[in-house]
Amino acid sequence: MLVLLLLIWKNKFKWCVFSLCGNQSSAGGIIAFRYTDLVRATKSFSEKLGGGAFGSVYKGVLSDSKITIAVKKLDGASQGEKQFRAEVSSVGLIQHLNLVKLICFCCEGDHRLLVYEHMLNGSLDGHLFKKSYNAAFLSWSTRYQITLGVARGLSYLHQSCHKCIIHCDIKPENILVDSSYVPKVADFGLATFVGRDFSRILTSFRGTAGYIAREWLSGVPITPKIDVYSFGMVLLEIISGRRNSSAGTSHDASSSSSYKHDEFFPVQAINKLHSGDVRSLVDPQLHSDFSLEEVERVCKVACWCIQDSEFDRPMMGEIVRVLEGLREIDMPPMPRFLAAIMEQSGAATSM
Numbered sequence: 001m002l003v004l005l006l007l008i009w010k011n012k013f014k015w016c017v018f019s020l021c022g023n024q025s026s027a028g029g030i031i032a033f034r035y036t037d038l039v040r041a042t043k044s045f046s047e048k049l050g051g052g053a054f055g056s057v058y059k060g061v062l063s064d065s066k067i068t069i070a071v072k073k074l075d076g077a078s079q080g081e082k083q084f085r086a087e088v089s090s091v092g093l094i095q096h097l098n099l100v101k102l103i104c105f106c107c108e109g110d111h112r113l114l115v116y117e118h119m120l121n122g123s124l125d126g127h128l129f130k131k132s133y134n135a136a137f138l139s140w141s142t143r144y145q146i147t148l149g150v151a152r153g154l155s156y157l158h159q160s161c162h163k164c165i166i167h168c169d170i171k172p173e174n175i176l177v178d179s180s181y182v183p184k185v186a187d188f189g190l191a192t193f194v195g196r197d198f199s200r201i202l203t204s205f206r207g208t209a210g211y212i213a214r215e216w217l218s219g220v221p222i223t224p225k226i227d228v229y230s231f232g233m234v235l236l237e238i239i240s241g242r243r244n245s246s247a248g249t250s251h252d253a254s255s256s257s258s259y260k261h262d263e264f265f266p267v268q269a270i271n272k273l274h275s276g277d278v279r280s281l282v283d284p285q286l287h288s289d290f291s292l293e294e295v296e297r298v299c300k301v302a303c304w305c306i307q308d309s310e311f312d313r314p315m316m317g318e319i320v321r322v323l324e325g326l327r328e329i330d331m332p333p334m335p336r337f338l339a340a341i342m343e344q345s346g347a348a349t350s351m
Helices: 035-041 078-093 124-128 140-159 225-240 265-275 292-305 316-323 336-350
Strands: 006-010 013-020 026-032 048-052 055-061 068-074 102-108 111-117 164-166 175-177 183-185 192-194
Touching: 035 055, 035 068, 035 102, 035 111, 068 078, 078 102, 078 111, 078 192, 124 175, 124 225, 140 164, 140 175, 140 183, 140 225, 140 292, 140 316, 225 265, 225 292, 225 316, 265 292, 265 336, 292 316
Parallel strands: 026 102
Antiparallel strands: 006 013, 013 026, 048 055, 055 068, 068 111, 102 111, 164 192, 175 183
């Protein structure tokens, strides 16, 4: 890999050009802005778009180009610094239709800000779970294209970059959709890199409850298959249009005793898939306006993705081919974890 870093001071900023060589090549620029420029662009951070554990996101406009931007303002804690470095070093060096684009950043004094292209339609969770009154309802064809786009983005991260990039936090909140509902994987603050000479890496536990692969909880070195697991959980939520677990149900993936099988959607999904009744799993607001063949395909993929063993889960490149209709997929077995939930629920009912 040849990495060419050209620094040219021009008025208020540095221009950085990165050239990457691999299966695919990309070249792009990242501008380093002054803090005062971003204060002006966001009107003193007056319009908040959202927030997370490490900071908040604000809407802004670049005065010269009139481009609408989303500015992530990270806090000054060490975790904020780690997230800043992780995002600049990962998404700053890659370009893909289904990965959010980092336009510029600010690293001035204690200020750490990341500037992204603004996604007009926000994040996927807002549409699936109707988190705002103006959230658009997603048709099945739109949902299917979102699943395929996210799969392509993750396949690129895992298999086409110079180093494998594991996102580590795939969930609907980190999938943005543009004006045409093209999905963009976002928020690389927890991302980690694995050299092509290695198959796994030991990293501290992180991520979001409900989307975490169970092997990560045991402390073993991780592989890209943790993203595959999270992707499978997201697919089930895309099918149903609701969270996999109710608000009052625990997400402790280390123990099946904290789940009730009638409240945990993955249990219902694998049961209905095996009985040939995937139609009943689909978001009722779609009113039968969907492709049953595509629903079954997505459900099969999802249930393969959430298998207990990472070795039983497919790679993202394989998933892309299945979703594109270029490869058939077998019926997935019942994961042991889900079987344990059913068994414990049955035992509790008989008492």
